[in-house]
Amino acid sequence: MRDSMEMTARWAARSKKYFEEHKHEVPWAVAPGREHVGTAAIGYAGERQLASAAELRSAGQPGAAVPTYSGKTQTLFGIVQGGTDLALRRESAERTIEIGFPGYAIGGLSVGEPRELTREIVESTLEHLPKDRPRYLMGVGTPEEIVEYANLGIDMMDCVLPTRAARHGLLFTSEGKVSIKQARYAQDQGPLDPNCGCRVCHRYSRAYLRHLYASNEVLAQVLNTIHNLSFYLDTMRQVRHSISLGEEYRFLPGAGLDRNLEL
């Protein structure tokens, strides 16, 4: 774990140096007056002209566009490692902060270790990370977990779970998990989640979603994914609302969401 942590520290220093030297060499250009739109606008029809072939090449590649930039750059985060060793986590945090980044990620967790251990390491590592910078927990998690970690002070998370589970017919709802492939939903004319405002829950029945899944229709994956992402976004909206009220958001009791999903 020490060797890996040391390697991460070396990577962090090299990445920071390279990033600072090259951060303005971006392969896209933001039109004057549209700087506030940010890079996320790329791909929206009408927001900007399509990138030319030269623009699409990475900086430094033969034929790459001459960089033009509006002053905005991407953001480089430092990643804290150290496995399950609290002292190594602390050292990794201190050394990453010493290099200096606009945000910090906690990596190497949620990879199969017991959930109590994940929480212990996150809590302990958070104590060493500045509160005035975004703190990002990588690879987490279930709806229940994202609420739990937001309560601890985590600002950002990322996970394949909502989309991967959706493709396997596993749906997160305010009433618990629904495995839409089950025969019990074959005649169920109710919405997937009566408390969800997404377009899938408004428009389609559980029976129809089950039919699509059983028929191996790709539309099943699309609709299931729309709902699961909506559910996650709703969950985070409620978390933000609670934070604005100064309260800790607690997930609905009995939702029955657990981590050991059989996919």
Ligand SMILES: [Zn+2]
């Ligand atoms: Zn929905």
